[in-house]
Amino acid sequence: MPLSENESVPEQPADGAQPVVSNDWGACNCTPEKEAFLREVLTRVADRWTLLVLECLDVNGEMRFTRLQESVGGVSQKMLTKTLRQLERDGLVTRNVHATVPPRVDYKLTPLGESLSESICGLWMWADRNLQVVAEARRDFDSKK
Amino acid sequence: MPLSENESVPEQPADGAQPVVSNDWGACNCTPEKEAFLREVLTRVADRWTLLVLECLDVNGEMRFTRLQESVGGVSQKMLTKTLRQLERDGLVTRNVHATVPPRVDYKLTPLGESLSESICGLWMWADRNLQVVAEARRDFDSKK
């Protein structure tokens, strides 16, 4: 499972090659390494399901696999598994396997995961607030050209 | 340009088929239509470059195309164009074309775009704060299995 195809953290510049990519967000106290990591985290959070899963676990607390799948809505089993593994790896979610005979696995946000969910909250609120505005902007744009 | 491959807003249940996908984020005041739209906005914001471009414009103010491309770092011209068009369509960015002979096009966040940037700020801060924590969680996870 390729966990990050092109966002591997560059430990050191190694040879003379320039650091792949770089930007100039002067606002944040970014060392070059930080910058790369920041972008990686964003890319991670930004995939199709991660945000949704986080939100779901945040709202509903501990959930087992199937329940989670239903709640998120539209995730395939494969993608949910992958997403959860990534979250687990990043320390955002705990995976609790019960050794019962129909297996049961519970997922729950860690405090770190909860803090991330909170940080994302602003985004959700924005989307909710500006639903209509964006919809209208699109109509405008599409009609004009 | 397929703007949303599978996130079309389900107007009504139509026939007996269940509404494609749905989740149960009880926390937000979601009508079914809102829910779909929320997810669409997220998917939009969540692509590889949108967040980066937003941040860039937020920090640097009005910028022309090439400057923006350098600042974001790593975007191809094609992807930057596409990203900017989407942002423009959603009313998040204005596109100012100067009719000079080396063409000059300035991009700037709209107030709406700025408000989105602000909403995203929490995410940036989280990433910055928890850089080390996540890195260590990954080392742990990777070493154990």
Place this chain on the structure above:
DNA sequence: CAGCATCCGACATGATACTG
């Protein structure tokens, strides 16, 4: 039930060449 392996198509993205 949870999850892994595989096949496969659709799309995203990069590279390149061309235009006003």
Place this chain on the structure above:
DNA sequence: CAGTATCATGTCGGATGCTG
């Protein structure tokens, strides 16, 4: 300079079948 058009490719993600 700021795009558009085209081509190549890798990844994402869904469907399916299998396992403990």
